[in-house]
Amino acid sequence: MADRGPPAPAYGADGHPRLLQSHPRAQHRRGVRPVRRTGDERRELAAHPARPRRPGGGGGLFLVRFAARPPAAPLALPRRRRRGRQPHRPHVLRRGDRLPRRLRRHLPLALVQRGRQRHLDRHRPDGDRQLPGAQEDGRHPRREPELSDTGPLSWTVDAAAAGARFDRHVAAHLDLPRNQVQKWIHGGLARLNGVAARPSTALAAGDRIDCTPPERREERVRPEAGDLALLYEDDDLAVLDKPAGLTVHPGAGRTTGTLAHLLLARYPEMAGVGGAGRPGIVHRLDQGTSGVLVAARTPTAHTRLARAFAGREVEKHYLALVYGEPSRPEGLIDAPIGRHATRRKEMTVRPDGRPARTGWHTRAAAAGIALVELDLFTGRTHQIRVHLKHIGHPLVGDPVYGEARWKSLPRPVQAPLRDFPRPALHAWKLAFRHPGTGALLRCEAPVPADLRELWEAVTRTPWVNTDSR
Structure with a gap:
């Protein structure tokens, strides 16, 4: 351009390269970015005498360098949540299972199970449960009085509890759930200074609280006439x-x-x-x-x-009709049982379950089913049903742990097995010491007619003689 004058020399009087200044109205296009000089270059530029500016010249020196645009940083996408709910693998706490933040820091709550089912898998380290009705010294434990047995309660708020909510203070003082205390407050059973108050009312030192717990409803079972065998x-x-x-x-x-x-x-x-x-x-x-x-x-x-x-001092013998024929005439199933991870009403064999042992002996087998005698050495929930499924011989007619194996059997025997209305399990014998005399008492219940009829309809043979082993 004619108004710019002759170009400046490439080198100065001291022999250093002269940095050219861009036009005052020059526009930066794509691929142009500011220069970031090293420390030596900045010190060298600072020691270089400033050039005189032309009249009407631009502002200060702005260094540019033509270079390729740096690659764009990857987008921070939200982490995809793993599906399948695998609690045995390390992962962040799932939203449905985690406790409130103020409770997660307390170590005593580390073993609280989800769904507030804190009673599951509770046992001693040796795998045995506590004997009911006895303490370490053999005395019967004293019954703690119910809250309703104590009658009306009254106390004065001290300075340490000043400023707390009415419902929170009462719940902490009586060791009760806060929602239950709120019902008492709304029903007039808990009063502040003799008058009704809101659950969120802030307390002051010296306030008087009067609480009248409701009478405990007894779970009475009323007699009903009927026949007992x-x-x-x-x-x-x-x-x-x-x-x-x-x-x-x-x-x-x-x-x-x-x-x-x-x-x-x-x-x-x-x-x-x-x-x-x-x-x-x-x-x-x-x-x-x-x-x-x-x-x-x-x-x-x-x-x-x-x-x-x-204390496992009782002998328990069962009879069961199962699918298939065990490969051996007898054996022992030693597999711990615990609550199912997802189906919480069911039990299953799991490594962290409670110890469970079941002995079995095959009495007879025919037409795809077998009559098995079982000895229980422990008394876990659904133990026989879970153990038989574990070894591949589920109970006939079991709606929870059974299988529809009757579909693979000959057509004439499918209907009796399919229509059997209950698990084919019978508590056959029981032997224990009499609680009064200490004598050994043996009791045996006869095999019910429906099990006999099922065996005869499927195998086309008479019922097996169970008197001798």
Whole structure:
């Protein structure tokens, strides 16, 4: 351009290369970026005498260098969450399982299981459970009084609790859930200085709190008339043959028509024996299982029988119809059992489960099924059903742990196996020491007709003689 004048020389008087200055209105295009000089170059430029500026010249020196554009940094995409829910692999805590942040720092809560099922897999290090009704010194533990037994409660707020919420303070003072305390406050059972207050009311030192806990509702089981198949009875206990389909005690979805109701109708003294809602019940059988069951009539008999069952001093023998024929005539299943990782109502064999041992002996086998005698050395939940599935011979008719193997059998035997309405399991024999006399008591429940008919319909042979082994 004519108005720019002659170009400046490439080198200065001192022999150093002269850095050219761009036009004042020069525009930086793509591929042009500021120069970042090293420390030596910056010091050399600072020592170089400044050139005189032309009239109307631009601003200060701005160094540029033509170079390729640097590669763009990768986008920070959100990390994709791993699917499949594999709790055994290290990973960040899943949103549905993690505890509140203020509780995650406390080590005593490290073993709290998800779903608030804190009772699962609770056992001693040696794998055995605590004997009920006894402490280390052998004395019966003292019953702690219920909160409703203490009557109205009153106390004064001290200076340390000043500023706390009304509901939080009452919950901490009585060691109760805060939502339960809030119901009491809304119902007028908890008052502040004699008047109703909001749960969020801030407390002050010297405030008076009056709390009247509601009366505890007793889980009473009312007697219901019905027939009981008794195998043995005396003043201390009763041994009976529980039919299949009868629930042992009230529970989820079952409030009437249980064995506990029938026992109270025959033995009214059982009302104060055992736990709440389980009068006289020492052990239990699944609803679909038939066979021998023991009930205590006195508190002393209940305590001693419960210790015998917990201490594995009771011999338990079962009969079962399973799919397939075991490869050996007898064996021992030693596999720990614990709660299923995803199906929380089911049990399964898992390495961190509670010790479980089941002995088995094949009585007979024909037409794709086998009659197996089982000896229980432990008493885990669903132990027989889980162990038989574990060795590949599930129970016939088991809706939870069974398999539809009848589909692979000949057509004439499919219908009886498919339509069998319950797990083909029978509590056959029970042997234990009498809680009063100490004599060995052996009880046997006859094999129910439905198991006999199933065996005969499938195998086309008479029922096996179970009197001799």
